[in-house]
Each structure stands twice: as C-alpha cells, then as structure tokens.
Amino acid sequence: MILKTVSGKGFSAIAGLAAALFLAGCGGPSDGGEERVITGSVNVYSGRHYDSDLALYDQFTAETGIDVNYIEAGGDALIERLAQEAEASPADVFITADAGILWRADERDVFRSIDNETLNERVPEQFRHPDGKWYGLSKRARIVIYNKDMGLPEGLETYEDLADPAYRGMICVRSSSNIYNQSLLASIIAHDGAEKAQGWAAGVVANFARKPQGNDTTQIEAVAAGLCRLGIVNSYYTARYIGSDNEQAAAIGDKIELFFPNQNGRGAHVNISGAGVTKYAPNAENAERLIEFLLRDESQKAFARGNNEYPVVPGVEAEGPIAAYTGFKEDDLPASVLGENQPEAVRIFERVGWP
Incomplete structure (x- = not known):
C-alpha cells in the first residue's frame, strides 16, 4: 500500500x-x-x-x-x-x-x-x-490571583501558605482531575516531600470557598465577582482578560490582580x-x-x-x-519531575478528599 x-x-x-x-x-x-x-x-x-x-x-x-x-x-x-x-x-x-x-x-x-x-x-x-x-x-506559571477590592490577604507569600487556616473560605480552584493541579502538587511533593504535600492539600481543601468546578476561566470570573478572594490559575488565562479588547472581559480583568508565589524562595511553579x-x-x-x-x-x-x-x-x-507579567523568579524544577510525581499527587488528592 x-x-x-x-x-x-x-x-x-x-x-x-x-x-x-x-x-x-x-x-x-x-x-x-x-x-x-x-x-x-x-x-x-x-x-x-x-x-x-x-x-x-x-x-x-x-x-x-x-x-x-x-x-x-x-x-x-x-x-x-x-x-x-x-x-x-x-x-x-x-x-x-x-x-x-x-x-x-x-x-x-x-x-x-x-x-x-x-x-x-x-x-x-x-x-x-x-x-x-x-x-x-x-x-506558563500557575499563580494566585486575588480580588482587587478585597486585596491580597496579609501573610500570603508562598503556595504553602494557601493551606493556612487564616484563609478559610477564600480559595477557588479546579478539581483534582485537572492536570495543572496535579503538576502543581507534584512540584510541592518534589520540594516538601509527600507527607507535607498531603498536609498542604488537606489545608487547601479546608480553605475552599466552594466545591471545585469549571476551568481556570471559571475561577477568574468567580474571584472578580467576589465569590472567592483567591484563585489558583494559569498565567495565560489571566492575560486574556487583562489584555482583552472585549469590554466585558476587560472589566473582569480590572477586578483581579496577579500574585507570583515563593519569590523569596524557589520561585513560582512553571509548566x-x-x-x-x-x-x-x-x-x-x-x-x-x-x-x-x-x-x-x-x-x-x-x-x-x-x-x-x-x-x-x-x-x-x-x-x-x-509581557506586563514577566521578570518573576521561576522554580527551576525539571519538568520531567512533574510527571514522575504525578501518581503520588493523584493519590494524595484522593486521600484528602479534593474533588
């Protein structure tokens, strides 16, 4: 043939x-x-x-x-x-x-x-x-966004801080089946070990503003609407709003701000x-x-x-x-590690009840 x-x-x-x-x-x-x-x-x-x-x-x-x-x-x-x-x-x-x-x-x-x-x-x-x-x-970076009117909560500097009970009821994020969240947790496993990573995941679950739903766009719009103070999203989604020529999308972008975690340590997670x-x-x-x-x-x-x-x-x-959101410190973890730690990340999500 x-x-x-x-x-x-x-x-x-x-x-x-x-x-x-x-x-x-x-x-x-x-x-x-x-x-x-x-x-x-x-x-x-x-x-x-x-x-x-x-x-x-x-x-x-x-x-x-x-x-x-x-x-x-x-x-x-x-x-x-x-x-x-x-x-x-x-x-x-x-x-x-x-x-x-x-x-x-x-x-x-x-x-x-x-x-x-x-x-x-x-x-x-x-x-x-x-x-x-x-x-x-x-x-891209997996970052934290926050509602401008509510402001960035005091003391929030790292991904690890998101598990602090001080942020109870503040966080909107996608489900654990989302590969972006699995890779983020895989990076935390690499840096902090599986036991601490599980504690982190459990703490974030306790801080949910609502049950995980939708995609990163859903989280951005929820933060802009004040349904949650914080969101965990990929950087490119936010720029679609902040730099949009669409009046409605730009209005949403005006209500959020970007925060790159761990800038005094390993740097923000990149994928x-x-x-x-x-x-x-x-x-x-x-x-x-x-x-x-x-x-x-x-x-x-x-x-x-x-x-x-x-x-x-x-x-x-x-x-x-x-281009307005460059120059931040990046985590230099090899991308291959994100995959290698993925099975453990999935098991941790299941154990802590992250939907």
Whole structure:
C-alpha cells in the first residue's frame, strides 16, 4: 500500500489516513509488502486548541512547502490513539499542554529519542526530556490571583501558605482531575516531600470557598465577582482578560490582580507545552523541522502574542499582554519531575478528599 501526500488541513484527511493505516496494522487486507511512503507532509496529533498554533502551521507550510495535517483532541485521548495505532499510526508529532501529559505519553512508549543539536541548544535542559523524547515549546506559571477590592490577604507569600487556616473560605480552584493541579502538587511533593504535600492539600481543601468546578476561566470570573478572594490559575488565562479588547472581559480583568508565589524562595511553579517525534513517525525529518520552526524566535513570540504564553527559549522576550507579567523568579524544577510525581499527587488528592 502506497500512501501519497495528504493535502489540506483538518481532522477528516488525517483521520481517514489513520483509519486506513490502523486497519492495515491490525491484520486488514494486505499484499504482504506494503511500503509507507508519505512525502511533503507532517502529521500532528495536538492536545492544544489555539488559533495561534494553526497560524504557525500555515506559516511553516508557506516557508517549507510541507503540508501540516492535524488532529486536535484531548491529550489522554491522543495518547490512547497513538498506543492503539502503534506502527500503523500516521502521526509524526505529538503536542500537548502539560509536562504531566508528556510523561503519560512517554510511559505509553509513543515517542522516539532524537539527538537534535538545534533543539538541544534552544531548549534549556529543565524543559526537555533527558533522552530527547520531548521538548518544551512554551511555558506558563500557575499563580494566585486575588480580588482587587478585597486585596491580597496579609501573610500570603508562598503556595504553602494557601493551606493556612487564616484563609478559610477564600480559595477557588479546579478539581483534582485537572492536570495543572496535579503538576502543581507534584512540584510541592518534589520540594516538601509527600507527607507535607498531603498536609498542604488537606489545608487547601479546608480553605475552599466552594466545591471545585469549571476551568481556570471559571475561577477568574468567580474571584472578580467576589465569590472567592483567591484563585489558583494559569498565567495565560489571566492575560486574556487583562489584555482583552472585549469590554466585558476587560472589566473582569480590572477586578483581579496577579500574585507570583515563593519569590523569596524557589520561585513560582512553571509548566510547559511540549512536543515530541512519535515512535513510528513516517515523516520524522519533517517532524523535527516543524519542532525547530516552533522554537524559532519569531514563533516563540507568536505563542506569547497569540495565547499569552511565555517563550521557553532563553533571551526571547514575551510580547502582548503577558509581557506586563514577566521578570518573576521561576522554580527551576525539571519538568520531567512533574510527571514522575504525578501518581503520588493523584493519590494524595484522593486521600484528602479534593474533588
């Protein structure tokens, strides 16, 4: 079976190709000597759902002539798909929005190791897999926001402080099933140990203003409305409000303020979106070219302008609304640790009753 270049973008084209290859890999009709030849394209499975990414894919195609075909779905769903498709998969690149999901993908053996000098030079060791299985593309901080009228509670300086009974009934946050919260707790396990991390999680539960619900946007709007004094959210969500051209969104942004914890210690928790070349990539060279492109200075700035993420490449300055919230001290914990500590984080959340 010979497969020609997939032209055009969208779910249907690559999904049809995936289905054909999956059937072939599962014992479908075969002449016994198939050769997969796909040239001039790169096939992306992405857990990111941002228009800024699609604009970058278009630019990559315009510059290189390489078509970018993509599927967008949840990170875990795409990992399962990659694992099921195995060597029949058309995917060349897997992209996702959290180091914890990159770890899950690595656990399912969906990446190949690459030794790419350009990527190794561009991405700090902290934000890439030690064996070249994935590389960070952008980063964000998981921060505390507070209601401007209510003010930042006295004595709040660290993530650990959020468990203080002084802040009873003040905190809005997502559920424990959220990967961003799992990665935050994973970082606390790394710094403070599992026992103290469990005490922290129990203390935060006791300080909930309400049962966890919704996404980070929900928490921002609740803090702005005064339903809770504090919220735990990702930095890029806040910049969408603070820098919005939409009058209603900007009004919400005017009612909140950002706080970066642990500035006198280890620094604020940072996480990444990242990408890796898949284990059975039919277009591995094009896959590396795409990841290199996404790590160029201008692409890094586009992540900032388009989705308020911080560049992962040192020396590239953020642009857009998020540029007003730079210069804070970052935790230098390797992103891989966020995944390694994820199972313990999930167990702790279950033990303390964090919904």
